[in-house]
Amino acid sequence: MTDYSSLTALKTRLGLETADTSADTLLASALTSASRSIDRTCGRRFWLDPAVVQRTFNPRGRIVREDDGDLFLVDDIGSTAGLVVETGSGSSWTALTDYETSPDNALADERPITGLLRVLGTWGSATTRLRITAQFGWPSVPDDIAEATLIQATRLYKRKDSPEGIIGSAEWGVRNLSRRDPDVWALIEPYILPGFG
Incomplete structure (x- = not known):
């Protein structure tokens, strides 16, 4: 798992000296918590597997019938290096090459592949697995996600000074912390998968 920003960036955001390591454990914990919270809220993760991984999918509920073929909705794929698509079940699998990735130009736009289109074809029967x-x-952490992570990590780090969820300021007086940071929400909302958030 990868954090979506760096310890150095968080220290800069907080106005801390980068050479000062006294708070590094708390800062690292805040970064990791903020990153994983964004993952859970969005229903996806924004780091790329370091190597290829094999996953098996049941096509039920994942196929969208389009005019030009069946679109199989997959977990985010961040690279076509080592991409292998097979249909079958049990110990019998057949490799396929007659598919297109979707959306068009996803990786060039630094977005993930989210579907595989079987042009003028289908993905098989109800018992077939992919x-x-x-x-x-x-492919890379979006700038919005990195910024949301910094905002949320800053908030989590400062939370140690407001254990009851109350913060004080000479300008604003005493107030409760909101349950959800509106800036974090605005940054991550476009990345939330349907059914999450």
Whole structure:
């Protein structure tokens, strides 16, 4: 698992000296918690597998019938290096090459592949499974996700000074922390998968 920003960036955001390591454990914990919270809220992760991984999918509920063929919705795929698509079940698998990745130009736009289109074809019967070997995740961490991570990690780090969820300021007085940071939400909302958030 990868954090979506760096310790150095978080220290800069907080106005801390980068050479000061006294708070590194708390800062690292805040970064990791913020990153994993974004993953859970969005229903996806934004780091790329370091090597190809094999996953098996049941096509039920994952196929969209399009005019030009069946689109199989897959977990985010962040690279076509080592991509292998097979249909079958049990110990009998057949490799396929007659598919297109979707959306068009996803990787060139630094977005993941989210579907495989069988042009003018289908993905098989209800008992067929799809086995995909790929680097799952995103090609790179989107800038919005990195910024949301920094905002949320800053908030989590400062939370140690407001154990009851109350913060004080000479300008604003005493107030409760909101349950959800509106800036974090605005940054991550476009990346949330349907059914999450």
